[in-house]
Amino acid sequence: MASRTGYRTRQQEELLRYLKAAPGRHHTAAEIHAHFAATEQPIGTATIYRRLERLTEEGIIRKYVLETGECACYEYIEQADQCTAHFHCKCERCGRLIHLDCDELREIRTHLLEHHGFAWNAGKTVFYGLCDRCRNG
Amino acid sequence: MASRTGYRTRQQEELLRYLKAAPGRHHTAAEIHAHFAATEQPIGTATIYRRLERLTEEGIIRKYVLETGECACYEYIEQADQCTAHFHCKCERCGRLIHLDCDELREIRTHLLEHHGFAWNAGKTVFYGLCDRCRNG
DNA sequence: TTGCGTGCAAAGGTTTTGCATGGCA
DNA sequence: TGCCATGCAAAACCTTTGCACGCAA
Numbered sequence: 548m549a550s551r552t553g554y555r556t557r558q559q560e561e562l563l564r565y566l567k568a569a570p571g572r573h574h575t576a577a578e579i580h581a582h583f584a585a586t587e588q589p590i591g592t593a594t595i596y597r598r599l600e601r602l603t604e605e606g607i608i609r610k611y612v613l614e615t616g617e618c619a620c621y622e623y624i625e626q627a628d629q630c631t632a633h634f635h636c637k638c639e640r641c642g643r644l645i646h647l648d649c650d651e652l653r654e655i656r657t658h659l660l661e662h663h664g665f666a667w668n669a670g671k672t673v674f675y676g677l678c679d680r681c682r683n684g
Numbered sequence: 685m686a687s688r689t690g691y692r693t694r695q696q697e698e699l700l701r702y703l704k705a706a707p708g709r710h711h712t713a714a715e716i717h718a719h720f721a722a723t724e725q726p727i728g729t730a731t732i733y734r735r736l737e738r739l740t741e742e743g744i745i746r747k748y749v750l751e752t753g754e755c756a757c758y759e760y761i762e763q764a765d766q767c768t769a770h771f772h773c774k775c776e777r778c779g780r781l782i783h784l785d786c787d788e789l790r791e792i793r794t795h796l797l798e799h800h801g802f803a804w805n806a807g808k809t810v811f812y813g814l815c816d817r818c819r820n821g
Numbered sequence: 822t823t824g825c826g827t828g829c830a831a832a833g834g835t836t837t838t839g840c841a842t843g844g845c846a
Numbered sequence: 847t848g849c850c851a852t853g854c855a856a857a858a859c860c861t862t863t864g865c866a867c868g869c870a871a
Contacts, residue, residue: 647800664819676809691844691851693852694844696851728853735851
């Protein structure tokens with residue numbers, strides 16, 4: 548996996564570097580486009596989508612769609628093992644997306660598979676609820 | 685919950701009856717529109733979207749965004765009041781909704797609250813993944 | 822030189838919105 | 847009668863695609 552074929556270009560390098568620079572943070576295509584639009588080397592929208600799709604296929608980044616369905620988010624995957632990635636909690640009040648690195652949740656994946664036969668795609672699932680700020684505020 | 689406010693109309697009744705007729709099956713807005721377009725009483729696209737949104741807010745139906753992210757799916761929830769006691773797994777391939785009554789998942793709720801300060805609304809959360817049939821088939 | 826990668830613009834599809842009309846209470 | 851719901855069309859939106867040019871190998 549991740550054996551990139553084809554030519555290597557400036558846009559490829561910069562896009563991947565940008566995603567790598569903020570591991571555990573997700574970016575929308577629009578955000579990425581806006582970021583580079585503000586630099587001296589903008590990247591076209593089509594190129595961004597084409598490259599994000601390619602990187603997703605190669606398993607280098609992960610794509611996920613929130614329940615709102617507004618737009619897709621992309622995030623760099625630090626570890627090769629997809630299953631040990633972190634989890635997402637979405638506050639229903641303030642809309643904040645919280646990234647959680649938690650072993651107990653990780654075990655749930657095994658439990659779901661072995662006891663319920665369900666192969667949980669943790670990267671796609673979002674836990675809805677109230678964040679600490681909103682509960683106490 | 686489910687105390688519907690506002691006026692009652694033919695479109696509302698028919699849309700809900702249509703969704704109720706196939707519990708455990710999901711429908712896209714386009715499918716619903718096509719269904720009624722073929723009858724003597726079509727329902728406008730805007731109305732369908734507005735009503736689906738309302739029904740989702742009221743907890744009568746549930747909205748999903750599948751793997752492809754192409755469009756949203758909507759599904760009638762049977763015994764909505766009972767579903768707060770257990771958990772839901774949605775197969776990303778066949779669309780099947782699996783109801784899970786599981787103590788281990790219940791404990792996660794406590795863990796999320798005590799260790800991460802997040803008050804998980806389990807009734808709203810859906811675990812996405814592959815069901816046993818789709819994994820083995 | 823070869824042919825993939827890029828950028829622009831246009832198309833594609835889904836969902837939302839403005840506004841006048843229709844219909845429930 | 848007072849308002850909410852509906853329907854049409856247009857807009858808004860995200861994403862994909864066609865095509866000519868640029869550029870890596």
